[in-house]
Amino acid sequence: MSRAERQAAPAPAAREAYPLRRLSLFRSEIGTVFRRWRTLALLGVLAAVPVLVGIAVKVETGDGGTVGHGGEGPAFLSQVTNNGLFLVFTSLAATLPFFLPMAVGVVAGDSLAGEAASGTLRYLLVAPVGRTRLLLAKLTSTLVFCLAATMVVAVSALAVGALLFPLGDITLLSGTTVSFGEGLLRALAVAGAVALSLAGIAALGLFVSTLTNSGIAAMATTVGLLITAQIVDQFPQLEAVQPYLFPHYWLSFADVLRQPVYWDQLLDNFRLQALYAAVFGSAAWARFTTKDVTA
Amino acid sequence: MARNEAHQSNAGSEDSAAGIPGARGRRKAVRYAVPVAVAGVAAASIGIGSALASSGDPDLPKISAEELIAKVAESDVQRMSGSVKFSTDLGLPSLPSGISLGGGAKGGEGKDGDVSPQAKLTELASGTHTLRVAVDGPDKQRLSIVERAAEYSLIRNGDQVWAYDSGSNTVHHSTAPHDKAGKSGRDAKGEALHGASPQELAKKALDAVGDSTSVAVDGTAKVAGRDAYQLTVKPKAAESTVGAVRIAVDAKTGTPLKFTLAAKSGGKPVVDAAFTKVDFGRPSASTFDFTPPKGAKVTEDKDFEGRAGHKGARPGEAGGMPGLAGLTGSSGAPGFEVLGKDWASIAHFTVPKDLGKAADKAADKGAGKAGGAGKSAPDGGLFEKFGSKVSGPFGSGQIFSTRLVNALITDDGEVYVGAVTKDALVAAAK
Structure with missing residues (x-):
């Protein structure tokens, strides 16, 4: 809220319009993200992953064979033929290390740098909206994309799983059998955990996006940081820093499927994502509210 | 620059001090301090958290x-x-x-x-x-x-x-x-x-x-949020590789909550x-x-008993406690004997020679199962690399050592395994 606004618009009418306008900024930002062809293409690729996995498993087991009995391949793969619901978990496990965060990195990196590159950022700032609020709107739209991307994978996997494989009571990792309804609830919780896992890279991407005026550079940097973190996470010699890397606890979503739910790593993951969101969100704020916008 | 700043003010940014270079720099520094402070607070709370977890030993009545x-x-x-x-x-x-x-x-x-x-x-x-x-x-x-x-x-x-x-x-x-x-x-x-x-x-x-053991109560500790006594068990035998065993015992129920076995070599x-x-x-x-x-x-x-007998070792005991099972000397293997006693006991058995080249490999397996080291090598060749040559009154052989369990395999196929020093193994071999 600007100084000018505070002085000039104390009228009741303006105050009533205020919440609506605040929402409209968020709505328009979300609309901007989801109207882009790039975003739709990313979501399309994400939706195709479960289809590919499902068909591959179906073809391989068509003659009564089994897959992944040695525990190879993405997690839960050996269970897919018995219960289509496991395709949701397999698909999320397959897309979480790279596909999902890459899509988020592209959207987050593009959010401000892309506007700057195309020269639309200063027009956004011409509107009587504070920079902080614009940044919040950008962050919100990126987080909404995290959720949407995860749900696209999950829903596509559920549809493919229901078409190709039987559905029914599911056996959790601990060997406990629960009803299909509870299985669905757990799948929803898993999708929520995966979406929250992406909050860290969303904030990181937003911060990178405030540093440059080139959308491509911001996307490449964000995805590059993701790959670097994933590689560092693989080396046993670097064990000391690994608990502080944002992808470190990503696979903890599988802990939702234990009986009772094993919270330790899940909570570690959420705390870590919240820390990344706070540090890089405030860094993005510090940078964006003090930088010269020339484009 | 100046025009740009003016533009920003018009554009509704929260620039109240725009245009004054000194104030602007200060404000920038203050804003950048926010993420640094957030990271600092997080790091500090992690540090304080682990400090709290390790300190604050509970006050419990004395116990022998x-x-x-x-x-x-x-x-x-x-x-x-x-x-x-x-x-x-x-x-x-x-x-x-x-x-x-x-x-x-x-x-x-x-x-x-x-x-x-x-x-x-x-x-x-x-x-x-x-x-x-x-x-x-x-x-x-x-x-x-x-x-x-x-x-x-x-x-x-x-x-x-x-x-x-x-x-x-x-x-x-x-x-x-x-x-x-x-x-x-x-x-x-x-x-x-x-x-x-x-x-x-x-x-x-x-x-x-x-x-052969000295036992003492060594203060109190908090384990899994419960008050516990610390019990220290130390072998007196000089040849034992076990430094100390520490057990945290729940003060209310008497349930052991924590078990730590340290090697004499430290670490x-x-x-x-x-x-x-x-x-x-x-x-x-x-x-x-x-x-x-x-x-x-x-x-x-269905055929578990038969299989276990055939193997000549009881896996449940062998693997349950790497090292300690060997100390308690539990096995039903033929030709198996225990030399020494308590902490300094050494398991001794013979590997049939007719196995030829596979002898080493089998010996390693035997060492893993009966000695309780809980280890078995994928193949003899790889395991051989870990060994070192020794010789003594028994002839010559290979000695394999870990931080806790040492094993001596003589060229005659005699195997000596125990949580004792290499010298004690060589002395025990005849």
């Missing part, structure tokens, strides 16, 4: 070592559940994945995809694992090894014993007889994995307490098993229910 041991022995906890962090560091060189220690043992079973408890047990002999336990009376137990996106569960409900490996979706089923004659079978099978819980480890260590504990969460309430009944999931591969284990 004898009273504490009696308390452990009397402890009659029938119901509990919790998580255990279990790490072992035998000082073995870490192997490339694919020929891990566990994998070698699995290959030894000669069956693809064997998920029997014995095979799984050897995996615990290296690295850090999270276990979850639940106990409801003597007939209902569950133990799970939490793995990355998978879990290995061992469930005992009455006389049914199920092992379920979610990673490969395979089930291993066996029955535990109720009568006393079948107790050894039950021990080795149903409770094989329970050997990894702090209680079992502590019991085995306290069983070894005798004249990280060789075995460290501790509850990170513990609950003495009754676990829900469904915890112990198991029906094999649809499509899972089920292997039945």
Whole structure:
């Protein structure tokens, strides 16, 4: 809220319009993200992953064979033929290390740098909206994309799983059998955990996006940081820093499927994502509210 | 620049001091201080958190070592559940994945995809694992090894014993007889994995307490949020490689909550098993229910007793406590004898010579199973690299050492294994 606004618009009418306008900024930002062809293409690729996995498993087991009995391949793969619901978990496990965060990195990196590159950022700032609020709107739209991307994978996997494989009571990792309804609830919780896992890279991407005026550079940097973190996470010699890397606890979503739910790593993951969101969100704020916008 | 700043003010940014270079720089610095402060607060709270966890020893009434041991022995906890962090560091060189220690043992079973408890047990002999336990009376137990996106569960409900490996979706089923004659079978099978819980480890260590051991109460500690006494058990024998065993005993129930075994050579504990969460309430009944999931591969284990006899070792005891099982000298293998006693005991057995070139390999396996080192090499060649040549009155042989257990294999096929120094092994060999 600007100084000018505070002085000039104390009228009741303006105050009533205020919440609506605040929402409209968020709505328009979300609309901007989801109207882009790039975003739709990313979501399309994400939706195709479960289809590919499902068909591959179906073809391989068509003659009564089994897959992944040695525990190879993405997690839960050996269970897919018995219960289509496991395709949701397999698909999320397959897309979480790279596909999902890459899509988020592209959207987050593009959010401000892309506007700057195309020269639309200063027009956004011409509107009587504070920079902080614009940044919040950008962050919100990126987080909404995290959720949407995860749900696209999950829903596509559920549809493919229901078409190709039987559905029914599911056996959790601990060997406990629960009803299909509870299985669905757990799948929803898993999708929520995966979406929250992406909050860290969303904030990181937003911060990178405030540093440059080139959308491509911001996307490449964000995805590059993701790959670097994933590689560092693989080396046993670097064990000391690994608990502080944002992808470190990503696979903890599988802990939702234990009986009772094993919270330790899940909570570690959420705390870590919240820390990344706070540090890089405030860094993005510090940078964006003090930088010269020339484009 | 100036025009741009003016533009920003018009554009509704929160620039109240725009245009004054000094104030602008200050404001920038203040804003950048926010993320730095957030990171700093997080780092500080992590530091304070771990400092709080390690300090603040609870105030408990004084207790003598004898009273504490009696308390452990009397402890009659029938119901509990919790998580255990279990790490072992035998000082073995870490192997490339694919020929891990566990994998070698699995290959030894000669069956693809064997998920029997014995095979799984050897995996615990290296690295850090999270276990979850639940106990409801003597007939209902569950133990799970939490793995990355998978879990290995061992469930005992009455006389049914199920092992379920979610990673490969395979089930291993066996029955535990109720009568006393079948107790050894039950021990080795149903409770094989329970050997990894702090209680079992502590019991085995306290069983070894005798004249050769000094026991003392060493302050108090907080384990899994509960007040506990610390019991220190130290072997007096100079040739033992065991430095000290520390056991944290729950002050209320007498349940051992933490077990640490340190090598005399110092460094990280060789075995460290501790509850990170513990609950003495009754676990829900469904915890112990198991029906094999649809499509899972089920292997039945009908011939367990025969198989165990054929192997000449009792896996349940061998693997339960790397090193300590060797100390207590438990094995039914033919030609097996125990030299020395208590902490300084050395297991001695002979490997038949007619095995020829495979002798080394078999010896290694024997060492792993009967000696309780819980290790077995994928192949003899690889294991040979770890050995070093020694000679003495017995002739010459190879000595294999870990931080806790040393093994001497003479060229005649005699094997000496124990948690003692290399010199003691050489002296014991005849």
